Amino acid sequence: xxxxxxxxxxxxxxxxxxxxxxxxxxxxxxxxxxxxxxxxxxxxxxxxxxxxxxxxxxxxxxxxxxxxxxxxxxxxxxxxxxxxxxxxxxxxxxxxxxxxxxxxxxxxxxxxxxxxxxxxxxxxxxxxxxxxxxxxxxxxxxxxxxxxxxxxxxxxxxxxxxxxxxxxxxxxxxxxxxxxxxxxxxxxxxxxxxxxxxxxxxxxxxxxxxxxxxxxxxxxxxxxxxxxxxxxxxxxxxxxxxxxxxxxxxxxxxxxxxxxxxxxxxxxxxxxxxxxxxxxxxxxxxxxxxxxxxxxxxxxxxxxxxxxxxxxxxxxxxxxxxxx
Amino acid sequence: xxxxxxxxxxxxxxxxxxxxxxxxxxxxxxxxxxxxxxxxxxxxxxxxxxxxxxxxxxxxxxxxxxxxxxxxxxxxxxxxxxxxxxxxxxxxxxxxxxxxxxxxxxxxxxxxxxxxxxxxxxxxxxxxxxxxxxxxxxxxxxxxxxxxxxxxxxxxxxxxxxxxxxxxxxxxxxxxxxxxxxxxxxxxxxxxxxxxxxxxxxxxxxxxxxxxxxxxxxxxxxxxxxxxxxxxxxxxxxxxxxxxxxxxxxxxxxxxxxxxxxxxxxxxxxxxxxxxxxxxxxxxxxxxxxxxxxxxxxxxxxxxxxxxxxxxxxxxxxxxxxxx
Numbered sequence: 001x002x003x004x005x006x007x008x009x010x011x012x013x014x015x016x017x018x019x020x021x022x023x024x025x026x027x028x029x030x031x032x033x034x035x036x037x038x039x040x041x042x043x044x045x046x047x048x049x050x051x052x053x054x055x056x057x058x059x060x061x062x063x064x065x066x067x068x069x070x071x072x073x074x075x076x077x078x079x080x081x082x083x084x085x086x087x088x089x090x091x092x093x094x095x096x097x098x099x100x101x102x103x104x105x106x107x108x109x110x111x112x113x114x115x116x117x118x119x120x121x122x123x124x125x126x127x128x129x130x131x132x133x134x135x136x137x138x139x140x141x142x143x144x145x146x147x148x149x150x151x152x153x154x155x156x157x158x159x160x161x162x163x164x165x166x167x168x169x170x171x172x173x174x175x176x177x178x179x180x181x182x183x184x185x186x187x188x189x190x191x192x193x194x195x196x197x198x199x200x201x202x203x204x205x206x207x208x209x210x211x212x213x214x215x216x217x218x219x220x221x222x223x224x225x226x227x228x229x230x231x232x233x234x235x236x237x238x239x240x241x242x243x244x245x246x247x248x249x250x251x252x253x254x255x256x257x258x259x260x261x262x263x264x265x266x267x268x269x270x271x272x273x274x275x276x277x278x279x280x281x282x283x284x285x286x287x288x289x290x291x292x293x294x295x296x297x298x299x300x301x302x303x304x305x306x307x308x309x310x311x312x313x314x315x316x317x318x319x320x321x322x323x324x
Numbered sequence: 325x326x327x328x329x330x331x332x333x334x335x336x337x338x339x340x341x342x343x344x345x346x347x348x349x350x351x352x353x354x355x356x357x358x359x360x361x362x363x364x365x366x367x368x369x370x371x372x373x374x375x376x377x378x379x380x381x382x383x384x385x386x387x388x389x390x391x392x393x394x395x396x397x398x399x400x401x402x403x404x405x406x407x408x409x410x411x412x413x414x415x416x417x418x419x420x421x422x423x424x425x426x427x428x429x430x431x432x433x434x435x436x437x438x439x440x441x442x443x444x445x446x447x448x449x450x451x452x453x454x455x456x457x458x459x460x461x462x463x464x465x466x467x468x469x470x471x472x473x474x475x476x477x478x479x480x481x482x483x484x485x486x487x488x489x490x491x492x493x494x495x496x497x498x499x500x501x502x503x504x505x506x507x508x509x510x511x512x513x514x515x516x517x518x519x520x521x522x523x524x525x526x527x528x529x530x531x532x533x534x535x536x537x538x539x540x541x542x543x544x545x546x547x548x549x550x551x552x553x554x555x556x557x558x559x560x561x562x563x564x565x566x567x568x569x570x571x572x573x574x575x576x577x578x579x580x581x582x583x584x585x586x587x588x589x590x591x592x593x594x595x596x597x598x599x600x601x602x603x604x605x606x607x608x609x610x611x612x613x614x615x616x617x618x619x620x621x622x623x624x625x626x627x628x629x630x631x632x633x634x635x636x637x638x639x640x641x642x643x644x645x646x647x648x
Contacts, residue, residue, distance in 0.1 A: 047433030079401050083426030087451050089433075098422045102407030105425075109371030109413075127411050 005032040008315075009196040010132075013038045013209025014053040015070040016235060016242065016301070018060035020202035023307025025061070025131055028315060033132040034192040036219070038204075039117065040137075040144035040177050040212035043160045045094055046084060048104040049111055052160070053209065054121055054136060055103060062128025064099075073099040093165040118186040135192065137213045140183035144208055146252075147174040159208060168245040172252035175207055180215040185222075193222040198318045200311075201232035201271065203242055203299065206262050207249040214270075224269055229318035231273035232266060233310060234259035237299050238279040263287045263294075273317040275299065275310065293321055329356040332639075333520040334456075337362045337533025338377040339394040340559060340566065340625070342384035344526035347631025349385070349455055352639060357456040358516040360543070362528075363441065364461075364468035364501050364536035367484045369418055370408060372428040373435055376484070377533065378445055378460060379427060386452025388423075397423040417489040442510040459516065461537045464507035468532055470576075471498040483532055492569040496576035499531055504539040509546075517546040522642045524635075525556035525595065527566055527623065530586050531573040538594075548593055553642035555597035556590060557634060558583035561623055562603040587611045587618075597641040599623065599634065617645055 008031050010021060021035060038053045052071065059065040059073060066072045076097030085092060096104070103124065110120040116139035125134055144159035148170045156176070162168060193199065204210050214220045223230060235246050236259045247257035255265045259276040260283050268291040276284055281296035288294050295317050301307040332355045334345060345359060362377045376395065383389040383397060390396045400421030409416060420428070427448065434444040440463040449458055468483035472494045480500070486492060517523065528534050538544045547554060559570050560583045571581035579589045583600040584607050592615040600608055605620035612618055619641050625631040 046429050047436050048429070077401060077403050077422070079422035080404065080426045080429065083423050084430065087426065087430050087448070089430050098401070098403035099407050101425070101429075102404045102411065105370050105372070105404070106408065106411050106413050112371050124411070 005030050007032045007034070007192075007195055007197045009034050009036065009192050009199045011036050011038075011199075011201055011204070011210050011213045012053070012057055013202075013204030014041070014056040016244070017053070017202045017204040017209065018057045018065070019070070019301045019304075019307050020204075020233065020311065021057060021061060021132060022304050023301065023309070024200070024311035026304055026308035027311040034188075034196075035132045035134045036137050036189055036192070036213055037134060038137060038209045038212050040142050040180070040208060041159055042141070042143065043094075043158055045091070045096065045104075046089065048101070048108045050094075050096070050104050051107065051117070051121075051136070054134065055100070057134055058121075058125060058128045058130055061130030061132060062125075064128065073097055076100065091165070094160065116186070118188070133188075133192070135188050136186050137189065137219065138183040138216050139186045140179060142177050142179040142183050142212065142216070144175060144177045144212055146172045147176070148172060163245070168248040172249055175249055175252045177212045177215045180212065181217065183216045185216055185218050190218060190222045193219070193226050196226055196228055198228060198315065199223055199226060199230040200314055200318075201230070201266070203233040203235040203301070205244060205246045205249065206235060206255075206265060207246070207253055211253075220270065229273060229321040230271045231275065231314045231318045231321070232263065232271045233275045233314060234262055234277065234280070234299060236262055237277040242299065242301070258283065260284060260287050263292055264290060268292050272321040273314075275314055275317060293317065293324075329354050331356045331358070331516075331519055331521045333358050333360065333516050333523045335360050335362075335523075335525055335528070335534050335537045336377065336381055337526075337528030338365070338380040340568070341377070341526045341528040341533065342381045342389070343394075343625045343628075343631050344528075344557065344635065345381060345385060345456060346628050347625065347633070348524070348635035350628055350632035351635040358512075358520075359456045359458045360461050360513055360516070360537055361458060362461060362533045362536050364466050364504070364532060365483055366465070366467065367418075367482055369415070369420065369428075370413065372425070372432045374418075374420070374428050375431065375441070375445075375460070378458065379424070381458055382445075382449060382452045382454055385454030385456060386449075388452065397421055400424065415485075415489070418484060440510070442512070457512075457516070459512050460510050461513065461543065462507040462540050463510045464503060466501055466503040466507050466536065466540070468499060468501045468536055470496045470573075471500070472496060487569070492572040496573055499573055499576045501536045501539045504536065505541065507540045509540055509542050514542060514546045517543070517550050520550055520552055522552060522639065523547055523550060523554040524638055524642075525554070525590070527557040527559040527625070529568060529570045529573065530559060530579075530589060531570070531577055535577075544594065553597060553645040554595045555599065555638045555642045555645065556587065556595045557599045557638060558586055558601065558604065558623060560586055561601040566623065566625070582607065584608060584611050587616055588614060592616050596645040597638075599638055599641060617641065617648075
């Protein structure tokens, strides 16, 4: 009798989520993987709808990613961007390449024609064949804004402006996923969670990536109620983010930049297992006491093989949790 | 006492109009030129608003045109187009380059923000500095459709589809500037006509370029009432179009492809002077009898100097008309 493929649901942000997913595909080639992608980073630029996290997952798994950069397209050119600058039309700080522009043009045209983002994402994936089912967390507009103080003035800026233009160089006083409280999970999201055998949180940003997905009413509850192992991977190694600037936004929500603090931030009501890096092996006491099973393994995604080993460890920890 | 600059109004289509205008600028460097551009060729492609004739004038006079081709940008690349094709998104028959895309992105964003096309065109021209005041004939949407029979099926296609995709290879049974009857002249159009010293019709297409402009209620009447010389240049030389496929659309409106027939199509109620090519010198009898003063000069715009000589002849004929 043939066993059905293992059904894995992954909550993904951008670069970290995408690289983890590539490893997961290598570690579990027969798995049926559904990705719930963060759309809180989405932004309208030049009248076009840009979905950075969905595109990073799609391009990475579809073989179109700029490998060195981790986002955007390989072999990019910038004729459109140069022309927009010649017209004096900004912002200049968000560097869209010509190939990438085409994706946003197609998406914007389909949205204007009335298709929801989930249908648009599916259509784009018909070309890229990422090998996973990629769902936006919601078809409703959610935009993460960051409260900052710049030159003595308090204001809220779009997350992309905070992250890309300001390079997180000023303290984030608050992180607000605007619209999340009114958003509904996209079609298929709750069903995929309910049908999952395992749910994974990659080492994505716990506040502005995974946290934003969890802020859509119904998703956190569905995960808690799924009755299957939920395993996360720490985005913090040795008290510093694996990549990116996760520490900046953790501070805004009052969470320390440690692997343990992030696990406790998710909480034992949500996650059952937690992978930390070997350097943090000695600090997981409070997490285990809270009822979250920990394991220490190398957590640096230096290449796809390393990511695959991490994914395999996460799946192994899930089975350990299940067996308890 | 300094004389004020001569005020010239030109009704322009695309390539022919743009090349004539470049000649006019050389022939009358101090003139104050207002161009009323045809927008019946405008089309929405990939969700973006494309204005082929306005852009051809803007790029030609602003130094950005692809000289050999006559339309589109010089030094173009086609990354966006290739990507759209990879997504299976058409049409493929309309070849927009990356630089050109930027213009349409800026225009579409401004229109979506509520600016009328005339304001958008002015903003785009701030970059290009075409040396003329470029006005769309109307801020209202007008789209020239062509009734054709393809494979036994009668249907109406957008003018661009007829011209670019079908290459005017099937007979045009009717040409309809959809929306023209409800359109209002753009701000400044009627004022420019009323204030003009001379009004010129370049050797643009008399049906789908100049004819469409004249189909906007108020424009034809304003020209007839302006009380200043109105001089046209024949787009037909020796019974064939100077360039393009004007004969195909002339047939649809029941006009012969001859310099004389086009002049009589405009009519003496509209034009006072008519330039024909030297090869047509012997055939202008009926035009002169109708009260339109003719002159035969070389009408091939082989380079800017040739276009400038044509423009100078048109202005000279206007003065001859004025003196009568």
